[in-house]
Amino acid sequence: MRFLIAFVAIIGYASAGAILSHLAYGVNPGDAQAAAIDATVAAQDTARAINEGHARAAEAVVQHNTEAVRQAAEASREIHETAYWNGVAATQNAVAAAQSHSAAVSGAAAAVRAAHLASPLVTAPYGIAAPYGIAAPYTAYGAYGVAPYGLGVHAW
Template identity: 75%
Template sequence: MRFLIAFAAVLGYASASAILPLAHLGINAGDAQAAAIDATVAAQDHARAAIEGNLRANEAAVQWNTEAVRQAAEASRDINENAYWNGVAASQNVVAAAQSQAAALNGIAAARAGLWGAHVAPVGPVAAWGAPLLHGGLGIHGAALRAW
């Protein structure tokens, strides 16, 4: 762009120095000077248009980059949000599975207690190796357990 502006200035000075020899050819000096001024103005207009086009292109590039960054940030936010909610759902599934397993084990303990008689009832959770803790009946390793 600077080159075009410098070129227009040089063209103006060169046209002024070229006016004198044209006088011998019968060309009016005023017409030659007006033509030189017109050429200078046209070159300056062309340089200005090129600069404005460059500015528009730069602005469009900045807008495109800004939009691309916004879209990338939004995609990242969506990915992180989905990962968070997937983690919440997975932890809820684990809790539900543990509760289901505990209910099944309590059901087994209640069924075993029902098989041993009405006086035997489960007191608490099933022991780690599957033997129910029983009130008034046989518990772990055959020891008698009492409710306190």
């Protein structure tokens, strides 16, 4: 914009000089008209070039901003995708841990059942079942360790 103002000032100075020189030297009116046309065309070309430069600069800014927005959106998408898959992995790990604990408890219960069925059991005196409701097989209270009132070996 400063260049345009300076250019117009120079053209004005040159025009004033041309007008004054006509008075002093007596220039041909055709030459003065041609000089005015040349100055007008030069000013229009300069203004057009400045406007084209502004348009190119504005286009470059728009392209730069568009690229910056695209990169920010891509980075955000990658962050959210990573967070999503980390959540999926954490959920799968929690399910696997719960299944491992369930299997461990089931294994421990099976081991306890097997130990109770395989070990020699003793019935407490006076018709009371041994601790934990387990009685020995073939006791005085019946076959297979069944004690009175449903006390005895449980199938759990």
